[in-house]
Amino acid sequence: MIDVASIVSQLMQVESQPLTKYDQKTASYQSKLSAYGSLSGAVGVFQSALGGLTKSTDFKGLSATASNSDVLTASAGAKAVAGNYKVNVTQLAQSQTLTTLGLASSKSSIGTGAKTTISFQFGSVSGGFGLAGTTLNSTVARDGISNGSLTINGTAIATDSTTTSARALAEAINAKSTTTGVTATATPASTSGTLFAGFGNVRTGADGGYSLSVGGVQLAAQGANTAAGAGITAASLDTALTDPSTVLTALTNAGITVSGKAADGTLKFTRADGANLTVEEAVTGSAAAVSGGIGNGGGQVNGGSSTTAVSGISLSSTDASPITIAGSNPAAAGLTAGTGGSYLGGAFTQDASIASGVVTIDATNNSMEGIRDAVNKAGLGVTATIVSDGSANPYHLVFTSNATGANASMKMTLSGDGADPPDSALADMLSYDPAGSQKMTQTSAAQDTKLTVNGIAVTSHSNNVGEAVQGVTLTVTQTGSSTLNVSKNTGSVKTNVEAFVKAYNDLNGTLKKLTGYNADTKTGGALQGDSTAQSVQSQVRRMMTTSITGLTGSLTTLGQVGISFAKDGTLNLDSGKFSKALETSFDDIGALFGAVGRSTDTLVSFTSSTSATKPGTYALTVTQMATQGALTSSAAVPASTTIAANTTWSVTLNDGEPSNSKNTTTVTIPAGTYTAAELAKVMQSSINGASAFSSAGSSVTASIGTDGKLLLSSAKYGSASNIAVSSVSGTTTDSLFGGATPTAGKDVAGTLGGHAVTGTGQTLTGLAGTDVEGLVIDITGGAAGDRGTVSFSQGYAYQLNNLATTMLGKTGQITSRTDGINKSIADIAKQRATFADKLTGIEARYRAQYSRLDVMLSQMQTTSSYLTQQLAAISANS
Structure with missing residues (x-):
């Protein structure tokens, strides 16, 4: 039998050798992809280190430190000035x-339910806020006010038999002002305006004598044997009280003023300090020795008289809080027990x-x-x-x-x-x-909050006090004193620059490792010879060694602030040189690193830029100033205008095309009679109080022009600024504006360095495709015409940040390269898969072929065995 599996396995090992090459290629690409991941991360870390350096304002920050944080804390902005300040807080806003x-x-229901509008x-x-007392009783002038009769805000007022006048009572109250929080003022003591009505000519007999005094000052005196009309008369009193007069001088020195005439019965004496004022007629002689005088116009006998004018007091709360009156007999002081207070002679x-x-x-x-x-x-x-x-x-x-x-x-x-x-x-x-x-x-x-800064009085409507020290916001929390130190925040700037140097060196180290050759291991970096990695390295270094253009300050290179390249390509920071630059050129360092826009016109301000904005100095020409939508009355408004009850207007503010109903609402104008200035205030606050406008950030201003006309303007500038009013009920709009037609606002227009810009409100923005693309400036005042220049520069950190953003962007070098590597890896994987599929077919064919051969050999072996057996049998038979 044939070992088919072994034979096929060995054959497939030979056939599969190309897979190793595919794997080697994939591994190579994976290594580069990993290396680009490291490079991308290093560029990202480097970019992050630029975050605190890209805006010039990052270098203008100052620190503000209070010595007593229980009294106040502070924060300093870009406009703050370094210095030391003494702050004393005497009152908090509430x-x-x-x-x-x-x-x-x-x-329970209150009233009948009749429709009632409450205007706030x-x-x-x-x-002043306080209580007005009544005139003291005449018995006080005689007996005084017994101790314990009066307490104010829980504090007993020390009074006794000598407290016989409003002035004495006021002095007793003011002696306790630090504990009561209340001061007292005595009202003037005045004689009755009719006291001298019917003043009779004074006659004195053989043993008679007469004298008239006011507040201890003798006005006139008459000896014996003087006939009526030959001595003291109403006319002679008026003569004695006519300036120049020794009598009048004496009265003035005593704090007594004179008004009216005795001749017509209107003569009146007043003592402003509230001390009792006594008018006394002293008579000597027998029972009928004197006739005439006060109340004796018919020549009746005068046995002498004494009339004392007394007054009362008014109380004033130092913090305008209610005053509590108590004691065993507060009525003796002309006051009523209880708690209360109101504005006395107030105006709103x-x-x-x-x-x-x-x-x-x-x-x-x-x-x-x-x-x-x-x-x-x-x-x-x-x-x-x-x-x-x-x-x-x-x-x-x-x-x-x-x-x-x-x-x-x-x-x-x-x-x-x-x-x-x-x-x-x-x-x-x-x-x-x-x-x-x-x-x-x-x-x-x-x-209000009340405080002093270096002895200068400052008030603020809130406990967050801005601009008491320029560029510094104070947050006061209690009364007391504290020093405030405002200093340049050089520490954070130095920290950010040190982070920038370190991040570059880390980036440089990563690039060196990825693109270099290790002589010890005789191996090259994963990106050795890689053009993209080399380009990243060269672009960053070239940008850092090129002078900044467009700067108007004294610094244009990194070397001037102690940042330089070493022979090994790393970046060094000379701390001494950098510290000196911080001391001498603090503002210019910001321009060296961040994006800076500066204008020669104080009413033109740089707002922002983009990476497409080119550094340079551009002449600004304004052809049209931005205006506000406005409505001006056709004639001057009268000195007094009455707004009827239930006056409502329909107001449309900053509406667009097409019109939006959200820009129109009904506004109620409080009823009342107003001066022209008050009318403008009422209209402005009423319209701005409409929730439809406040929620949309829309508002108006109202004023009276020098021509007396009422001007109602949208607070917004530009073509989106407009206002219209119409009557709904009550006083009509025509009665105030005379049917005047509103005017719409206009956008600012002009050019920057001859380049086209677009205007929106008070803002000009450079158009795409021009040198000033993305440059944004605000023009907040002035007039149309040539408005000086706007300079723009891009500092090192700003340029490097833009470069890093480009490199790491979707179409950037690093992203494009990693996308290419990933595509190559995908292509290899696809080729490998295709080849692997082909190997499966080859293996199947090999197995089929060798399996058939194995069958054939098996059959042949069987036949061989049979023939052998048959031959052996034949041989045996023979």
């Missing part, structure tokens, strides 16, 4: 809180930069809970909550402004439906005007 009187139920406006308030000035809004209350939501939910849902910049104090009428509706700062005080005005008045119960509960009706209690006043 929001205003208003609280209603208590009700027994938060769910925000602004600043002038005038709306801040147009804060959006206002309205909410409608009717029979569906006229409960505390309904009002709360309606306000919160409307997104007015106010949070409404309900607080229970556990009393008989425990539920209070509390409104808190979402914004902090003294400019975020609330004004709440209620109006009815059309000509109907607002629901009286709601108006009596919710009306709050610092200049008028204040139905709610202010439990927390809107206030």
